[in-house]
Amino acid sequence: MLGRRMVSVRVGRDRTARHNASPSEVVNRLSGRKVEKVGRHGKFLVFELDEGYTMVAHLGMSGRFAITASGEEMSPHTHFVTTLDDGSEVRFIDPRTFGFVAAYDEDEIASSGLSRLGPDAWDNPPGATELRTALEKRTAPIKALLLDQGPVAGLGNIYADEALFLAKIHPLAPGGSLDGSKLADLLSAVRQVLATAIESGGTTLNDLAYLLPDGQAGDNLDSLHVYGRDGEPCRVCSTEVQRVVVRARSTHFCPGCQADA
């Protein structure tokens, strides 16, 4: 895709283009644009284009990009397609429709969701001191703060729970209650959780919502310590894994391994 021009663009479902004024605005802005740089910040994919435009995409919980030869049969839930100048197609497939594709100009990108992200959890992780500064006045549960994408960007519900387990931090612990040493543990756990997840192709649950670009399932489910294991024994200490709700997200932890908040 890098260096290629998007010769045609089609939005198959209006909701996928919801961050622009209209689906046709996405089509008009992207058509003919050349992809000069491809990157990622947190869970946002960033495609820098010519003429000052940026294509931003988010996979939500079930999105994937597939690159296909032109004319291949469309998978169900294909909501955005662009044909490149080499004839290949880039297709955005997203059954749950939480993902999106946006076309921003320079002003819009500065006020988009991208602008609210903290340092990337994988490519540019904060140091413990920097994270401590970001969290020291926060009273919200650390789990909620990890989901915020502000202190650190890139963790979703599953990996937030897993990182807190590995760092032995209770998910309800107030952000400001964690000292530099605990935050160093957390950052190290984040790195380990993401490395394992990437290695195994990500976490495909039984609902098959998340899939790899080729439609295959990722194998990281087998590596999880607490997520989705409520009622089962902790893999480390055999205490029953508990589930609570934080910010309307299921949160899993081991009361034995993760000290009280």
Next chain:
DNA sequence: ACCTCCCTGGCC
């Protein structure tokens, strides 16, 4: 800084 909403497929 919090709550609600969006949407679909899998599962009970």
Next chain:
DNA sequence: GGCCAGGGAGGT
């Protein structure tokens, strides 16, 4: 047939 899962944005 109804509930649950999830990320982000917009509103209160």
